[in-house]
Amino acid sequence: MARVTKPLSQTEIKAAKPQDKEYTLRDGDGLYLRIKKNGTKLWLFDYYRPITKKRTNMGFGAFPEVSLADARRRREEARSLLARGIDPQEHLKEQHASALAEAANTFSAVAERWMALKKTKVTADHAFDIWRSLERDVLPLIGALPITAVKAQTVIAALQPVQSRGNLETLKRLIQRINEIMTYAVNSGLIDANPIAGVRQVFQQPKKKHMPSISPEQLPELMSVLTTASINLQTRRLIEWSLHTMARPGEAASARWAEIDYDAKLWRIPGDRMKAGREHIVPLTPQSLAILEFMQPISGHREFIFPGVKDPKVPMNSQTANMALKRMGFGGTLVAHGLRSLASTTLNEEGFDPDLIEAALAHIDKNEVRRAYNRATYLDRRRKMMEWWSEKITISS
The missing domain is CATH 1.10.150.130 (Tyrosine recombinase, N-terminal domain)
Incomplete structure (x- = not known):
């Protein structure tokens, strides 16, 4: 006849005192309380591992932090896992690892x-x-x-x-x-x-819209307002630089002195600053070089050609030109990015090769063979186009 273990009572557990040797009080179905010599009372659960069938035990914590009811609940959970062939200790380790992974992978x-x-x-x-x-x-x-x-x-x-x-x-x-x-x-x-x-x-989807720009016929008006506008001189030069180089607002505002090749009269923008991740080379016209000459005493000793007004160690914010254009009366009709559209429209109307214009705008040709050819042969032709564009801007001033 199987031995029947009398379940423990709360009174019996509290009354258990330490002895010269450790001893146990059993509650049945593998659960028991170990009384250590220092008086610590630990809950343990005996069981056989599902696969190896080796006898082992796992701890449930100390009494009274873990009550009799809590210990029994944990025993039933462990027995339920064992009935499904799951080792409760391995299950606990997996849960702990999962919790750590969740904490690390927010x-x-x-x-x-x-x-x-x-x-x-x-x-x-x-x-x-x-x-x-x-x-x-x-x-x-x-x-x-x-x-x-x-x-x-x-x-x-x-x-x-x-x-x-x-x-x-x-x-x-x-x-x-x-x-x-x-x-x-x-x-x-x-x-x-x-x-x-x-x-x-x-969610609602935004309606596609083009960057606000002006027509080529309005270029003289823009240059007239830009010349007389009450804006920071560096901001004015940044807008002029954007116009002459046809660069994107962020590329123009973050231009660095180290990128300027005076001997070849080129601005070499590294790939890590370009939208497409490829180096972009801009031929510098006499007007572009004049802007650099103006900025040299102001920022020639710094990293950025157009440094921030408040913190010259960082570049001017790419939104500065937009805010200036808005103050100049072009709010809703022209943004800094629209200066590129203005250049593109003007050059297309003048009959310049569309491939040259696309190259000047740093738009990537999807045809890899033609793209490699364009990079190798367009620079001289682009320089002539950029010189025409700079002259057009200057005449409109």
């Missing part, structure tokens, strides 16, 4: 790892803008969540305020960036699938 932590990789594929300015947008609108709300807890409804709730502000372009970019982070998590083995792949369908 959305913010995964986003940082994704950003480290993203930086190698985009310009430094673009990388800064990406991370700043996440810090402003996403990370404060879901950054602390485990990546496994980021669901569609979580992201929708976090992005609703952005839609409410009417920032639909910002919303579109944020959804794209969060999706990239979640796809990175899938590819890293952290989650099985991207649960927010269709989130963009829940």
